[in-house]
Amino acid sequence: MSGFSSLNTATTALWAAQRGMDVTGQNIANVNTDGYSRQRVDLQAMGGTAVPAIHSVSNGSDGGVAVEGVRRVRDAFLEARGHLETANTARLTAESAALGQVEENFREPGRSGIQSMLTDVWSAFSDLTTNPLKLAPRSQVIERLDTLAAGLHTTRAALDQQWDQTRDGLAVLAADVSTAAVSIADLNNSIRLATLSGLPVNELADRRDSLVSRLAEAVGATAVPRADGVVDVTIGGTTLVSGTHAIGVRLAGSDNPDGVGTDAPRLVTDPGGTTLRAGGTAGGQITALTSIVPGYRTQLDALARSLAGSLNAAHTAGFDATGAPGGPLFDDGSGTDPVDLSAVTAANLTLRVTDPARVAAAGISPAATGGTPSADARNADALFRLSLDPAGTDALYRKLVVSLGVESSVATRNLEVQSVLSAQVDAARESVSGVNLDEEMTNMMAFQHAYNAAARMITTIDEALDTLISRTGLVGR
Template sequence: MGSNGGSFGGLSRALTALHAQQRGLDVTGQNIANVNTVGYSRQRAELQSIGGSVVPAIFAKSPIVGQGVSADQVTRIRDAFLESRAQNEGATAARLTEQSASLTEIESAFREPGSTGVQALLSKVWQAFGNVSNHPENIGARTALLESAKTLVGGLQTTRSSLDRQWGETRANLQTLVADANTMAGQVADLNKAILAATNAGMESNELADKRDVLVQELAASVGATSSRADDGSLTISVGGSVLVSKSSAFRLAVDGATSPDTVTAATAPRVLIVPGGSAVPLGGRAAAQVDALGPAAAQGTSILTFRGQLDTFAQDLATTVNTVHSAGYDLDGTSGNVLFASSGGPLTAGSISLGITDPRGVAAAKYAPAGVPLKASNDGHIADALTKLGQLPSGPDATYRSLIVSLGVQSSVAASNVTIQNVIVGQVDSARESVAGVNLDEEMTNMLQYQHAYSAAGRLVTAIDEMLDTVINRMGLVGR
């Protein structure tokens, strides 16, 4: 018989059994220890039987049934399809969440509904015009009108300023996000290098692969990155079809484009480039929502400038509508009316709108200025009354502003609903991933008992073989002495 065919060979097989069951217990302990570790994938010791020699000796053959068990390989349990889907769904959830947050912040800038919102301030202006129409000679009513108009102008400027500040903060956040993405890409490249080195040296790298997968998931949520696994175990990370990480090399992302909302055009809109190369990268995740928010104004969209443009249009329409009626009247001194709303400089916008009249006597409330008759004696408030009715026009300033707010509210509501739906999908994907890669304590306890009993059985095998050897060595051949 071969060298492993006798009792001593049995000890060798029992030793492999002890080692294998111990390895299984070690892996089970590692799983239990990391049951709450984020990104950890459960591991499994792969037990494989060691067969006997398949090459016969000269004029002989080996009757050995096997040489024990091997547990050299520890498998990391992962489902590549679920990982890929988790990246895609996570990126979508991150983009929708960022989009919803941006729209919510835009709503906050408009402060609707509320006593400080433009709608409430506009209503107070129409009421003030009504008081002037009833008492055109009253300086107090005229002063109150100018104060209401001044408050409305301040409200428009505040809203415009809030939108501009949100644009600047969003661009700064995009810059930070891209910097973080570059850091994570570099870490993935370093982990690729370490995993390749460990694999070539025949060492385990499961924990390194877990850390790498966590980074890839974060990159997916940040910039919409996707990954593909190479035969050597390294991951290639791509963003919008452009390679970001290849083996141990990482490219960089950079933010380019306008740094001020006033200089944004289709050609200068902020975008993210791949470096080197300088080509624009189609993004996903939070970065995609931020780039959309920074883009030029569009008829429909989530761009901050879309709503800023609509607010500017409202301010222009308000000024044009009010000034047209007001300029047709006469003030308290019988002089033709001046514009009530003007620009503090440049084109009139919600940010540059200002009062064109500061003297209460300059409010043009009268329709007529009879020769030789003091205007205050004529009790003429026709123009002020006409201005009051502007707030009731179906296509007047109020209707235009309400349409803007309703459109914003609908988009924000739809965005919030989309986030809720997407979170359900992400939850389902995460549950599927957890069922495959997550640590189940009940299962681990069962495995632990199996390895424990198998270890005990291997120990009994050693004892049995030891007793056999004791019989052969110490008890055989004593008869006849």
């Protein structure tokens, strides 16, 4: 009977080698499949019987080999680290992109930027000091002041549009997160049922882990393994997917940048309304909505108020071409007197003086010159000297632009450093779970030789049994 035991041993070796080649073929077929984890066959030696009995003995040399299962090759620590670094990279990418767009909105340096428009305004006042009674330099002052106001309107509108687009993008992201959470819960259910039934779940687990990675990038989600092969997904400590159940995510908060201070945009659970401490792309977009864009929007409004306040104060100190005292140059578009500077913003800054003759260039009252308009240009010079004020509008704007440049540069540098770190972690993950064709070819040859050897063993045992049966006279008895 030992010959038949050997035949069984060789048969198990044949099946094990066949299974190994099947798995190797699956790895090779999915070498370019995103999210696929390479698989390995777990083989276990089969020994003799271990049941004690008086007449049941075994020399332990028979049994063969059994395929215990096919497992995915993954490192749990590297997967968790990968989710963390992916979330950080996505957050920094969103913040850097937001700052880059703010820089584009300010259009500095360039002829279309506010700094260039301010320079043109001061140049116009300088020209006015040379020819205070002529119409051309007065018209030039009006034109360039109006251009400056329009430039402030354009920049403010661009910031408002950026805020709206970022909010819309965050709303779409929240909907995608909800869909992914439901898909993960469904896959958890399928994996649990398959695990209890003893069916393979590797491909299902790969699909689920790919969705978890997407959530890590989108909102900084993390996964916690549970029994029966399922995982829980959490965002900042709040459970989004618990086993086979999932809750949604929605965007809450103000839909207007003016309401950020009292009702900031945020992601909340749906149902429940619990605020999520989101990371990833969502975290960066929330920072843009609550800090980056509103911050520069506020500074731009302060610049508009500073411009209106300083020019109005200087202009009212002079006299225009008709001999009348100068009035305010800018207001909030309401036309009321006195001008309420607290109501002035970069969006509503309006040039109040549209008649070139109403530009107050003179510093001497007509009463002191016999009733005729004065050719004195001291007030035009005073308006020009506002550009030299170390605490004036020019200095305030330069400070804003420098601050924006530094913040954007730091964000870009942080993203570069984080990208290198994330690439290293991804490379480490790929070295563990990625398919290496050279390694798979080696495994294929090993299993092929094992299969050939097992087949040869069966042939040899068959010949031995044939000899045993034929030469011991068993034939015909």
